[in-house]
Amino acid sequence: MPKMGPEYPDEEPKLQSWDDLNRIRVKVIEARQLQGANISPICKITCWKESKDTRVRNSTNSPFWDQTFFFNFFDSAAEMLDQQLVFTVYDSRRLRRDSMIGSFKFDLSIVYECDRHAMLNKWLLLCNPEDPMSGAKGYLKISVVILGPGDEAPIMKVGESDEKEDIEGLVKLIYFFVIK
Template identity: 95%
Template sequence: MTFFILYRLGNEIEQGGVGDKVDASGAGDAGVRGSAGKGTEINEKDTLDDELGAGKRKKKLSGLAVRPQYSTKKQDFQIRVKVIEARQLQGANISPICKITCWKESKDTRVRNSTNSPFWDQTFFFNFFDSAAEMLDQQLVFTVYDSRRLRRDSMIGSFKFDLSIVYECDRHAMLNKWLLLCNPEDPMSGAKGYLKISVIMKVGESDEKEDIEGNLLRPAGVQLRPAIFKILLYMAEDLPRMDSDAFKGIKNLLSTTDEVKEFVDPYALVSFAGKSVSC
């Protein structure tokens, strides 16, 4: 009975797609292919829907849609958002502006007058101090408006997704991805355009652990004063047993000497200015 319930839940998740990870306002891959076939240069492989399709769906099936456990320790987070451009925005004689909302803060791009393919190339920074468990549960929302309208129907389209998606990307970076803009109040209205963005998440502790000396480039002609450090290591005490008792018999069998050794083979590693010496 338990296996049957899990199988039914897995099918429902697979049929639902990405689910709560990405909210494309009800538009699927059909909207992407339908609009991309009209002479556009947008690559479907660079759309956020395609990137989060099969991989995220398999991950949810294996984990049964259980969110990963993040740390509750508070630390610094910086979300760097670059709004590059938009294409094929719906509307006649529009002057688009893009609004970026990251948790508690919102920022706007400049207005581009009388164009359906605005180019912004603007970067925004959002700084927060909170735990990863709280931070990665928030959403990043992109909304494109027509600045010439003051009514509620001035919105052209929007797209939103969880910050945990950026965090789980390689190097916490999502670069040059196209977002399929849709109307969240009318999901059946289809695609409203495309928005190209890049998002990078920077965690505060990363810079402190970075090895500056090991990745240092010096200009030509600069001479460094040589220095020699002499380090004396005398002894170590109370070292723990690093091997389990299960491998004791195998080690004794493969040993060529009658001497019985302890379970630990210690060595010391000394690092300074990008160089390491073991002894």
């Protein structure tokens, strides 16, 4: 049974202990069709004021990472859900400012509204955040789960990847959320 909000609507309880910890679990699975020649991609995940990076995958436009990251929140659930999760893929070989290949961001409330507060094995359309209409810069497959106190995490198995998988048909989050 879901937990209800505070008894009095004006009260917003603050999380005080490990028992009140909210946790975001992010799995960066793979990317496909990244733009650029002879690139060595790395994915940066940013949530609130914290960033985490995947390992560099050398000389590929279709890196496979399969890495899991955790972001912990002691703030109220409402404050946590106002935060954005940002995925940015860079070419690690280029140290200049233009090393970004593409990016995608969305509010954590989108994940919270999903079944079991989880988005599993979803493709994101990477684009230039300064010009989202410039077209696709590649695709990123991720899983995200929001875990509250006592929640059991769904298994974040990597689905079988098929080289011929119709990525464009599977993209679940599109420009609407980027332009926000």
